[in-house]
Amino acid sequence: MSNTGSPGRRAQRLAYFSRLKKNLSFQVGVVIIGIYLVISLLDIIYPRYIGVTNAFNLFSFTNPGLKSVALAQPSPPTLNRGWLYVFGTTAYEIPILPVALASIPVDLGYAVAVAGASAIVGTFIGVNGTFYSKKLEWVISSLSNAFISFPLIISVMIFGLLMHFSLIAIFVGIILVLWAYYAQIARMLTLNLQGKQFIESARAAGDSNSRIVFKHIIPNMVTPILVRFSLDMATVILIFSAANFMFWQQFIPLATTPELGGLMNGFPEFGFEFGYPLGGIVLGQQAHLIPSTASLFLYQGFWWTVLFPVIFLLILVIGLISFSDGLRKFLDPRTA
Numbered sequence: 373m374s375n376t377g378s379p380g381r382r383a384q385r386l387a388y389f390s391r392l393k394k395n396l397s398f399q400v401g402v403v404i405i406g407i408y409l410v411i412s413l414l415d416i417i418y419p420r421y422i423g424v425t426n427a428f429n430l431f432s433f434t435n436p437g438l439k440s441v442a443l444a445q446p447s448p449p450t451l452n453r454g455w456l457y458v459f460g461t462t463a464y465e466i467p468i469l470p471v472a473l474a475s476i477p478v479d480l481g482y483a484v485a486v487a488g489a490s491a492i493v494g495t496f497i498g499v500n501g502t503f504y505s506k507k508l509e510w511v512i513s514s515l516s517n518a519f520i521s522f523p524l525i526i527s528v529m530i531f532g533l534l535m536h537f538s539l540i541a542i543f544v545g546i547i548l549v550l551w552a553y554y555a556q557i558a559r560m561l562t563l564n565l566q567g568k569q570f571i572e573s574a575r576a577a578g579d580s581n582s583r584i585v586f587k588h589i590i591p592n593m594v595t596p597i598l599v600r601f602s603l604d605m606a607t608v609i610l611i612f613s614a615a616n617f618m619f620w621q622q623f624i625p626l627a628t629t630p631e632l633g634g635l636m637n638g639f640p641e642f643g644f645e646f647g648y649p650l651g652g653i654v655l656g657q658q659a660h661l662i663p664s665t666a667s668l669f670l671y672q673g674f675w676w677t678v679l680f681p682v683i684f685l686l687i688l689v690i691g692l693i694s695f696s697d698g699l700r701k702f703l704d705p706r707t708a
Contacts, residue, residue, distance in 0.1 A: 398698025401602075404691025412477035422470035423456055428478065430628040430642055433466050446638075446674040459680040463638040463665065468677065472684045475630040479688070482612050483605040490547045491601050494554025495590070501555075502562040503585055512559060516552035524549045524607070528615055542615055550604055557600060561593040599700045606692035613685055617666070635681040638665035 392398065415427040424432035449460040459468040498516075501508040528545035535541035565571060565588070574584050613633030627641040634641070669677045 392702065395698045395702055397694045398702055401691050401693075401695025401698050404687060405695055408476050408480065408688055408691065411473055412480055415474050415477050419474070422473055424470070424474075427470075427474040428629060430466060430471070430630060430639060433471050433474075433630075434464055445672075446669060446677050448674075449676055460676040462635065462669075462674075462677040463640075463643065466639065468635065468680050471630045471635055472632065472681055475632045475635055475681075476684070476688070478629060478631050479609050479612065479685075480605075483608040486543055486546050486608045486612075487550065487601050487604040489543070490550035490604065491554050491597055493547065494551035494556075495558045495593070495597060497551065498555035498558025499562050499585055499589060499593075502559045503566065503589065509559060509563075512555055516555045516559070519549050519552035520556070522549055524611055525614065528611055532615065542612060546608055546611060550607075553600060553604070554597060557596050558593060561596065562589055565589050565592055595703045599696055599703070602692055602696040602699060606689045606696070609685070609692070610689060632681050632685045636666055636678050636685075638669060638677060640665045 414421050419425060419427035419432075426432045444461075444465050446463065447457075447461045447465070450457055456467050456470050459472070461467050462471075494516075497512060501512040524546065527549050528542055531541040531545035531548075535544070571584060571588060574588055609632075613631070613636070616631055616633030617637045627639070666678050669675075
């Protein structure tokens with residue numbers, strides 16, 4: 373009896389491996405995400421690999437006499453100072469490479485928190501509203517369509533202004549839009565599953581509505597939710613970095629926290645917090661409009677201060693999107 377099903381299971385495993393070999397998107401996504409996760413773990417448990425004892429404090433990456441480097445312009449990439457300076461420095465003599473590595477778990481952490489909260493809220497609303505009431509299902513459908521049509525970055529900007537650019541502002545601004553996508557997925561799948569025979573069998577067996585929802589309906593929508601979740605992680609990272617880039621890192625609760633968007637802009641909030649000029653650059657007395665630090669850096673030829681953080685961010689986003697696309701192809705039975 374123990375050998376009866378083994379040929380079938382072996383054939384199924386071979387079919388899975390065959391599909392994975394052909395799924396280039398999934399392979400690329402797994403490799404990139406795996407590398408970034410290893411870096412994140414090292415930042416947490418062994419930050420000394422980037423030469424610091426605390427990877428989540430910018431003071432760890434600056435010289436002890438910060439005032440002496442407050443006006444120092446970014447230095448270009450070099451090998452003369454060791455591998456930590458291979459991408460050069462940004463404002464306040466902060467080396468780009470180790471700070472970019474330290475920023476990865478910060479961006480990933482925010483992405484998991486925001487995308488996860490959106491998935492939980494949207495799925496709960498979509499499933500329960502659709503399962504229990506047709507009128508509520510119509511309301512959820514209308515509301516989710518309205519929120520989906522609202523630009524995500526505009527939502528973040530509005531809540532940033534209303535909530536004084538606090539960290540919770542970006543959370544609320546993103547979740548307020550992203551929940552609608554999960555609600556739509558949950559609504560459509562719930563409508564499709566409600567008439568299935570196994571749902572009717574569960575009702576006939578005396579299962580309560582809540583048991584049917586958690587035992588039979590939600591487990592059947594894990595796959596599309598997971599695909600959407602990995603895609604939204606990329607979206608959250610982009611929005612979060614863009615917000616920090618545009619709003620001078622005011623979404624970070626502490627000005628000393630590494631983050632890729634803030635790194636692209638030279639951590640201006642770090643300078644403001646401790647009374648230093650924008651990016652270590654003293655503006656003339658006639659300057660009425662203060663541009664972003666990144667604009668100043670590019671204008672003065674410090675291209676590496678923007679280019680390398682963008683590359684780190686771009687690779688991470690490509691990995692998440694590739695993983696999402698590959699996962700969708702792998703889990704879709706039509707691609708078998």
